[in-house]
Amino acid sequence: MSDFSAPASASPAEPFEHPAWHAGNTLELVRTVALGCTLCPLALQGRSQVVFGVGDPHAALLFVGEGPGEQEDRQGEPFVGRAGRLLTQLIEGIGLTRDDVYIANVVKCRPPGNRDPLPVEIETCAPWLDRQIELIEPRVVVTLGNFATKLLLGTKEGITKLRGRQFPFERAGVSAVLVPTLHPAAVLRNGGRALAETRADFVVAKRLAAAAKQ
Numbered sequence: 125m126s127d128f129s130a131p132a133s134a135s136p137a138e139p140f141e142h143p144a145w146h147a148g149n150t151l152e153l154v155r156t157v158a159l160g161c162t163l164c165p166l167a168l169q170g171r172s173q174v175v176f177g178v179g180d181p182h183a184a185l186l187f188v189g190e191g192p193g194e195q196e197d198r199q200g201e202p203f204v205g206r207a208g209r210l211l212t213q214l215i216e217g218i219g220l221t222r223d224d225v226y227i228a229n230v231v232k233c234r235p236p237g238n239r240d241p242l243p244v245e246i247e248t249c250a251p252w253l254d255r256q257i258e259l260i261e262p263r264v265v266v267t268l269g270n271f272a273t274k275l276l277l278g279t280k281e282g283i284t285k286l287r288g289r290q291f292p293f294e295r296a297g298v299s300a301v302l303v304p305t306l307h308p309a310a311v312l313r314n315g316g317r318a319l320a321e322t323r324a325d326f327v328v329a330k331r332l333a334a335a336a337k338q
């Protein structure tokens with residue numbers, strides 16, 4: 125695996141082209157190239173590895189979170205810590221398994237100390253997510269929390285105002301429905317009502333995915 129980084133300066137005549145767009149036409153090829161990514165500052169801030177994503181490469185349901193935490197960074201898989209266990213339970217609660225869906229994050233490398241990802245990091249990493257969307261072609265995209273929702277809906281509105289609704293989604297050549305919901309870590313913090321609301325959002329997402337299949 126070879127590392128690559130953005131050129132120090134890209135003139136208008138030679139715009140920088142993100143490697144995601146030349147990484148190949150399967151999820152596995154794109155993943156292989158992404159594993160060597162050093163394009164944003166997170167590459168140098170203590171990540172162990174790039175956490176690309178996991179699940180069915182043709183899943184009807186795509187879940188998008190924020191970024192890897194400590195456990196995810198160690199294991200190379202998104203949502204495997206405490207919040208991940210809750211995500212798994214929520215997925216199982218609608219009669220599916222992690223293997224039936226695809227799980228990814230807005231940024232693929234762990235922000236140090238689990239801080240929020242910065243706008244430049246989100247922007248630089250977005251083409252990897254776009255390739256995932258393009259190649260998976262999900263029918264329903266479930267955004268988990270503020271960062272994924274703001275990026276994929278192009279909104280500044282907070283998740284608590286947006287959840288409970290569904291939105292048309294067009295990105296990377298894919299038309300789908302976007303269902304915003306709370307991040308499992310926020311559900312763990314807030315419990316009770318937050319859990320009930322998130323469960324309801326998951327039920328809606330599954331119903332929409334089933335309806336889109338017909």
Ligand code: SF4
Pocket residue numbers: 158161162163164165166167174231232233245248249252
């Ligand atoms: S967060 Fe994304 S853009 Fe930044 S180094 Fe990791 S894979 Fe590359």
